[in-house]
Amino acid sequence: MEIPFPYILWGVGNGIIFANYYGESFFSKILPILGFSALVILFGSFVEKVERVEHLGKFTDAHEYIIDVLALSLLAFLMTNLFGSRLRKLKNQ
Numbered sequence: 001m002e003i004p005f006p007y008i009l010w011g012v013g014n015g016i017i018f019a020n021y022y023g024e025s026f027f028s029k030i031l032p033i034l035g036f037s038a039l040v041i042l043f044g045s046f047v048e049k050v051e052r053v054e055h056l057g058k059f060t061d062a063h064e065y066i067i068d069v070l071a072l073s074l075l076a077f078l079m080t081n082l083f084g085s086r087l088r089k090l091k092n093q
Contacts, residue, residue, distance in 0.1 A: 037068035
């Protein structure tokens, strides 16, 4: 299975934008996670409407949203614990 190059660019761009909006307080952490997950579902629904992709079996948008929230939560956890001091330094400049 190959991942199309535009998806890789989309993922990298989303990660950079997500890190930029990720905050210090609980609400400024959870809102980007829930918001970016909702954006992914919204853009995915546009692609489904033009019949370029479809969900297989019983996989729905709700399943995709949960997976996106979990994936972004993992990214946020890793980002905070591995690069927390760098993120704070960049935001204070």
